[in-house]
Amino acid sequence: MGGENMTALVLRLGYVALNVTDMTAAARDAENIAGVRVVEKTATRMLMTSNQRHAELIFYKSDKNTVRCIGLEANNAECVAEVARRALDRGLHILSETPSLDAISHSVTFVTSEGHIFEVHTPMLCNQPIRYLCGGIHPRYIDHVNLTAENPKLIIEELVEVLGMKLSERSAGYEINWLRAGDHRHHTIGMVKGAPGLHHYSWEFADFADFKRLGDMLDADDRSLVWGPGRHGAGDNLFAYYLDSAGFLVECTAEMELIQHNEEPRIVDVGENLSNPKVVNRWGTLPPQMWIDHHSPFTDVR
Incomplete structure (x- = not known):
């Protein structure tokens, strides 16, 4: 590309x-x-x-x-x-x-x-205290988004050309793709085939103990995880997903792979309907249909 x-x-x-x-x-x-x-x-x-x-x-x-x-x-x-x-x-x-x-x-x-x-x-002003009281998990930072596009290959080309991002990994037909930025994390933007929009955004957590707390927090509010915990093969990151009160899908992640070298993108087989656990979830549990179908549109400004 x-x-x-x-x-x-x-x-x-x-x-x-x-x-x-x-x-x-x-x-x-x-x-x-x-x-x-x-x-x-x-x-x-x-x-x-x-x-x-x-x-x-x-x-x-x-x-x-x-x-x-x-x-x-x-x-x-x-x-x-x-x-x-x-x-x-x-x-x-x-x-x-x-x-x-x-x-x-x-x-x-x-x-x-x-x-x-x-x-x-340009970098956001850093003017907030590093510690604060909170009732939830307290993530380290917001870390990536997964978007959807009718023609993922075209949008990936636009983002590579305009932003200088690099393609870390993709499926053979560009049905699912992962783009990295200058911090070398496996992906800052994921791009999947579908109606244009947002699939999920993600918080970086400190370690796996936070995932247990996440499940308990949701249970206390009579809610549950949508998928996970597990470990993605693409990116090697821990994950768990939940829906927020407005219906947006939120991922909680940790331990994402760093790609330090300017290597060629990996080509992977995600399997029919995301059925390849070595790419989708190395721990074996595959995503429910509601996770696959989830979609949040962008505001129409065109």
Whole structure:
């Protein structure tokens, strides 16, 4: 694929912004289960974080539960400018070059050809205390998203060309793909064939003991895990999934593989309906149909 030797302009996932009908309930759920805290609150927006960064999860009050934007942290302002140039060269729509938050100094927001919305931004202001009281797990940071696209190969090509990301692993027909950023984690963006949207976003947890606490937290709220715990073959990361109060699928992960060298992407066979445990879940339990079918659309800005 063209652009495989390009240098990544983005370092990691910056934030996930979601439109929700009940902002208070969504924030309470993130506090009680994931264990993130509120940084700022207005009548229309709530900023939340799990570490010193000013915001990682953002809720906007809306009449529908949709994905508003995915933030990607660039190395510096020069990288942001280069992303803007490449997006225009690729013929992608630039929504804005004004940062969405005061805690960001420079950014560009663009839309893929299938409507995925990304804000590539300079590093988020780190102005929050490293420790805080919470009732949930307290993740280390927000770490990746899995998106869906009707033509995953095309969207992967756009993201490789515009963002300089690298393809770590994919299925033979590009039905499922994993893209890494500059921090070398196996994937910051996953891309799966389906109606354009978000499949899930993920928090990085400290260790496996957090997964036990997650199950107990959900049980205390008369809820349960959607899938897991287990260990993905692609990425080698521990995982467990649950649905939040707004219906978004949330993954909790740990121990993701690091790829330090500029190697060619691995080609894997995920099996019919994700039936290959060596790729999907090395511990054997395969995903339920509700996990496979889950989908959250982006806000339509085209």
